[in-house]
Amino acid sequence: MPDELETFEDIRYLNSGNSRQKSAFATLQSYAILETLKAFDPLLVGTVPIGIDVDGSDLDIICNSGRAEGFQEILIENFSKFRSFKLYNTIIGGASILIARFYLNNWEIEIFGQELATRQQNGYRHMIAEYILLLVHGTELREKVIALKEGGMKTEPAFAAALDLKGDPYLALLELNLSDKDTSQS
DSSP states (O other), rough: OOGGGGGGGGGGGGSOHHHHHHHHHHHHTTTTHHHHHGOOOOOOEEETTOOOOTTTTTTTEEESSSSSHHHHHHHHHHHHTTTEEEEEEEEEETEEEEEEEEEEEEEHHHHHHEEEEEEESHHHHHHHHHHHHHHHHHHHHHHHHHHHHHHHHHHHHHHHHTTOOOHHHHHHHHHHHHOOOOOTTO
């Protein structure tokens, strides 16, 4: 993986990005969202960090929830006062996930808690695969993916369609061998 991946560990890179990235940075900093979640190794993932978000994109934060009860208490104590707060459990890809959803400023924020290290969670793994693909394929891929997303497609299916990947788009992205930026499989 490229050295640039370390950038995603500290959200200050957002403050040097496009207007939506700067807005995301200001919101997360103003409300100390990541600081509040620090014990759970939070990472901002998804489309905003890699600059392929569209109107209506949200801020996705993944956490290693460890003891789910303690994580749930932190979420309720710190975020339940925000607009449209909702807390629920779901199963995604066979994993039990606790999700908090609420709104701050002009952003919908979703915090995902899973008993798995954040860098092993699919949200992070998908973002890194997409980031590498954007590095390799450049502006043309970025524009195709954004156009597909603006047409209503979710991110992973948009990448799969733009790259003509077959099968489940979520698995296809994870199965690409991108360790040396080699996308010849696609």
